[in-house]
Amino acid sequence: MKIFSAQQIYQADKFTMEKQQITSDVLMEQAATKLFEWIHSRLRGTSVNIQLFCGIGNNGGDGIALARHLQEHDYSIKVHVVNYSEKRSKDFLLNLERLKDRKIWPDFINEESGFPEISPNDIVVDAIFGIGLNRSPDDWVGQLIAHINASQAFVLSVDIPSGLPTNRAPWDPDYVIEASYVLSFQVPKLAFFLPGTGVYVNQWEILDIGLDPEFLNGEEVAYELIGKPELWPLYKPRLKFSHKGTYGHALMVGGSHGKIGAVQLASNACLTSGAGLVTVFVPQCGYHSLQTALPEVMVLTDKEHDFITEVNMPFVPETVGVGVGIGTNEKTITAFKNLVKYFKEPMVVDADGLNILALQPKLLKDVPALSILTPHPKELERLIGAWKDDFEKLEMAKAFSTKHDIVLVIKGAHTVTVYKDKGYVNTTGNPGMATAGSGDVLAGVLTGLLAQGYEPLHAAVFGVYLHGLAGDISASQKGYEALKASDIVGNLGEAYKQLLSPPETENAERE
Numbered sequence: 001m002k003i004f005s006a007q008q009i010y011q012a013d014k015f016t017m018e019k020q021q022i023t024s025d026v027l028m029e030q031a032a033t034k035l036f037e038w039i040h041s042r043l044r045g046t047s048v049n050i051q052l053f054c055g056i057g058n059n060g061g062d063g064i065a066l067a068r069h070l071q072e073h074d075y076s077i078k079v080h081v082v083n084y085s086e087k088r089s090k091d092f093l094l095n096l097e098r099l100k101d102r103k104i105w106p107d108f109i110n111e112e113s114g115f116p117e118i119s120p121n122d123i124v125v126d127a128i129f130g131i132g133l134n135r136s137p138d139d140w141v142g143q144l145i146a147h148i149n150a151s152q153a154f155v156l157s158v159d160i161p162s163g164l165p166t167n168r169a170p171w172d173p174d175y176v177i178e179a180s181y182v183l184s185f186q187v188p189k190l191a192f193f194l195p196g197t198g199v200y201v202n203q204w205e206i207l208d209i210g211l212d213p214e215f216l217n218g219e220e221v222a223y224e225l226i227g228k229p230e231l232w233p234l235y236k237p238r239l240k241f242s243h244k245g246t247y248g249h250a251l252m253v254g255g256s257h258g259k260i261g262a263v264q265l266a267s268n269a270c271l272t273s274g275a276g277l278v279t280v281f282v283p284q285c286g287y288h289s290l291q292t293a294l295p296e297v298m299v300l301t302d303k304e305h306d307f308i309t310e311v312n313m314p315f316v317p318e319t320v321g322v323g324v325g326i327g328t329n330e331k332t333i334t335a336f337k338n339l340v341k342y343f344k345e346p347m348v349v350d351a352d353g354l355n356i357l358a359l360q361p362k363l364l365k366d367v368p369a370l371s372i373l374t375p376h377p378k379e380l381e382r383l384i385g386a387w388k389d390d391f392e393k394l395e396m397a398k399a400f401s402t403k404h405d406i407v408l409v410i411k412g413a414h415t416v417t418v419y420k421d422k423g424y425v426n427t428t429g430n431p432g433m434a435t436a437g438s439g440d441v442l443a444g445v446l447t448g449l450l451a452q453g454y455e456p457l458h459a460a461v462f463g464v465y466l467h468g469l470a471g472d473i474s475a476s477q478k479g480y481e482a483l484k485a486s487d488i489v490g491n492l493g494e495a496y497k498q499l500l501s502p503p504e505t506e507n508a509e510r511e
Ligand SMILES: NC(=O)C1=CN([C@@H]2O[C@H](COP(=O)(O)OP(=O)(O)OC[C@H]3O[C@@H](n4cnc5c(N)ncnc54)[C@H](OP(=O)(O)O)[C@@H]3O)[C@@H](O)[C@H]2O)[C@@H](O)CC1
Pocket: 009, 010, 012, 013, 027, 028, 031, 055, 056, 057, 058, 059, 060, 061, 062, 084, 085, 087, 089, 128, 129, 130, 131, 132, 133, 134, 135, 136, 137, 138, 158, 159, 160, 185, 186, 209, 211
């Protein structure tokens, strides 16, 4: 699903009005009708106080139009206009008149007036600011927002939590609505998925307000939200007359004394994600445990006992995954240097492999083009430097990817894969995956997909989704706390099955 910028949403608006020969208030009415239907289908006339806080722009206009629908269906409503500017929008004013025609009189909140009482049992509709927010809310508006946040009422935000900008961090973190639920028009907003701004969005849903499909389909976007439909075309089916050679030979290089588990998890994940053959290269201390734990993988060892000093390959693998548990011993750094120089195909670099690159950025020019780097936030910072907010981080990541021609997988609650000027936002995964080794599993999955011939960008987007889905299945079996990285490996097969099953089958299975 495409993620549009605010500017693109305004363009979609304009295009729709011109093509469909409708005025902007018709679009607002469509939006308000969708909001009303969503609420009504859940409340079904329940007697509950609904307090609507409406700004003076089009987001406020949506709220005012929604109030009219709610009143027509006998809901108990109270409408507050948050009077933060004299510049009221045309459609806000039109809907205010329509409200007054029905003898509904909002109260006007301004700098001097107090704030209305909000009971924890009320429902608050937050329509103060939408995507037009372009500066910090005034202090009194920020305090009203804080007052709503403190109320413990269910807060339903229209389009976006008020006070949350679409393209930067909030000016003041307390001046943003902490939404219980966001009903966002037509397209999700990038801010919903980033760690600094996603915290204001508990749950979200898209309402189709009828923006023109021709525009939506044709527009190039900077970010895409990745769900099952985006993955299906990337999948490479297993062929009847295939053999293990068809699915590639992967080499996993990693491990050091006390960190053999990392490479064990990664190589197990590599094999389980479908690689035909997996060889592991470890220091000697890893030999016995690997041979015992994973009879399916082949093991090569370094001449050194505790860490890797030179990667000798008696064969040419399809791809290499390097870095998990490898450490940063001087000799290991030399081995890493030689490996990236010698190997010419896209590879996966994780963990200490990334730290070595951060220590010696000159090595980046030797990393094969289209390799996949999988940093968590700290490793990313070491690689690309500090950022001011998540939005700047993504811009810096795009510049880094473009400069070095590599695929960057920025791990997090919503992992974002960046290649050149485009980002792919993942939708699977859960806090149970915040556990030792889950990143090693991802490195293994991505290496396994590269071995099978997936294009590097496809491998990254597909693998990140699959890994998160396996994590979600694991969480459903074990709960968040008990989830371990090895559970994620164990559920990769089920993740493939769920990913590939049509929606009906999946529902039937759940029932
Ligand atoms: N296609 C769609 O999706 C549709 C979208 N629709 C709805 O429209 C919403 C966008 O509406 P909007 O453009 O009128 O902006 P909104 O957020 O209401 O702000 C109002 C104005 O406030 C101002 N302002 C900004 N920051 C400020 C501040 N800190 N303190 C004080 N003032 C501030 C700024 O004006 P300025 O003063 O800068 O000229 C701004 O224009 C969108 O979220 C959705 O709900 C639907 O109706 C139908 C179709």
